[in-house]
Amino acid sequence: MSVFRKDFLWGGAVAANQLEGAWNLDGKGDSVPDHCTNGTYETPKRITVEIKPDQFYPSHEAIDFYHHYEEDIKLFAEMGFKVFRTSINWTRIYPTGEETEPNEAGLRFYDGLFECCKKYGIEPLVTLSHYELPYALVAKYNGWEGRELIALFEKYCHTVFERYQDKVKYWLTFNEINAGTMPFGAVLSTGTVKGYEGSVMNVPDDPQARYQAMHHQFVASARVVKYAHEHYPQFKMGNMICFILSYPMTCNPDDVLLNEKVMRRMNWYCSDVMVRGAYPSYAKSIWDEAGVRLKIEDGDLETLKEGTVDFYTLSYYMSNAQSSDVHAEKIGGNIGTGHKNPYLKASDWGWQIDPQGLHFALNEIYDRYGIPIMVVENGLGAKDTLEEDGSIIDDYRINYLRAHIEEMAKAVEEGVDLMGYTPWGCIDLVSASTGEMAKRYGFIYVEKYDDGTGSLARRKKKSFDWYKKVIESNGDIL
Ligand code: BGP
Secondary structure, three states: OOOOOOOOEEEEEOOHHHHOOOOOOOOOOOEHHHHEOOOOOOOOOEEOOOOOOOOOOHHHOOOOHHHHHHHHHHHHHHHOOOEEEEEOOHHHHOOOOOOOOOOHHHHHHHHHHHHHHHHOOOEEEEEEEOOOOEHHHHHHHOHHHOOHHHHHHHHHHHHHHHHHOOOOOEEEEEOOHHHHHOOOHHHHOOOOOOOOOEEOOOOOOOHHHHHHHHHHHHHHHHHHHHHHHHHOOOOEEEOOEEOOEEEEOOOOHHHHHHHHHHHHHHHHHHHHHHHHOOOOOOHHHHHHHHOOOOOOOOOHHHHHHHOOOOEEEEEOOOEEEEOOOOOOOEOOOOOOOOEOOOOOOEOOOOOEOOHHHHHHHHHHHHHHHOOOEEEEEOOOOEOOOOOOOOOOOOHHHHHHHHHHHHHHHHHHHOOOOEEEEOOEOOEOOOOOOOOOOOOEOOOEEEOOOOOOOOOOOEEEOHHHHHHHHHHHOOOOOO
């Protein structure tokens, strides 16, 4: 007997900039990822101020979902998806963020997409900002450091709420808002990279700008959530956290306290604000340590209180360990911080695989907030091999997902109110951290390669049929 709710939202997740392509069609403006070149695990991708004709920008075509969405959603429906998480690319609606009138062609594209979901009985779950800041706002305001962005974001959200009020019920404000707590979050998340050109991993760090930017995002999110609650009572509004669980390396109290500090900054700081509606008591210690003096305007703290979210969502890929021993081995990986956990194995990209960590994280989150939770990203980025007969035997991916679903089930049995599960990159797409196609997550393979070539043909992987059975059995047959 399934432990998951009868109406459990099984599905998959993507982000507009990583799959749509059509980066400058039908009036779309350029967003931050459109300025990012391709990279690999070893060689970080770069951001450029101008779009250069001699550089390759993977988001420009991506997997051309813009022209393939009907075919792709049909395949999602065949797997039995109840929900499809995608984002609206802000630059399709307001190309520079500052227009007074929205771009009708951009709005029409998402009309078509959401109607197609509806045709198959799939509920859209829409991220309003998934690393898709108009680049013009980086150039003019240093991204979210500029307070002006709050009103510009509100204008954009009001437009899409009005337009899609009958088509979309579930909304997330900012994808992985806590990326701003890490230096590399300056590119994709806070956009505090005005005039910067170079590796996305070497941005000169400016914690003052990052934390101020996050404050503006918190206020923007709260205003939009409040507005939605007042005008569209049928909407459900969520936050989204990149949950990178960490453990103390040993029971040495130094390790335990170090880990608590990392967990607060990385995983709790943002959601404490968005779920509880106030900065936590330890926030000042984070700002002091980073040398940050936050500018909080009159009314901001009231706004945070008035715009708390209805449900909590997270991405979960890995965990790491924290050690006070200066000789402890650091993890490789391109986004993690911390140390290697000797009990875990890592993916080819250095992300330490830890299904039990998901169980632990869900328990901790639910104990802390007591509101419904949804896992809106999880999955294994791996190289796939196309066999001669055209098949892709991705047992490694099935094993990863199975193990995580088993642990989710245990958390549910222990009382966690889990609403749904949307594994990341349900169709192969461009990697956010490296810009590669080779780091594949999908149930559906796309013939598109790192040099930009490929027919864009879609093929079902072995995991496609596996996931279909998982959904059919509500998580019973794994
Ligand atoms: C999250 C992002 C996604 C996504 C995923 C996998 O951080 O929200 O946009 O891409 O991670 O990461 P990657 O693409 O770097 O493998």
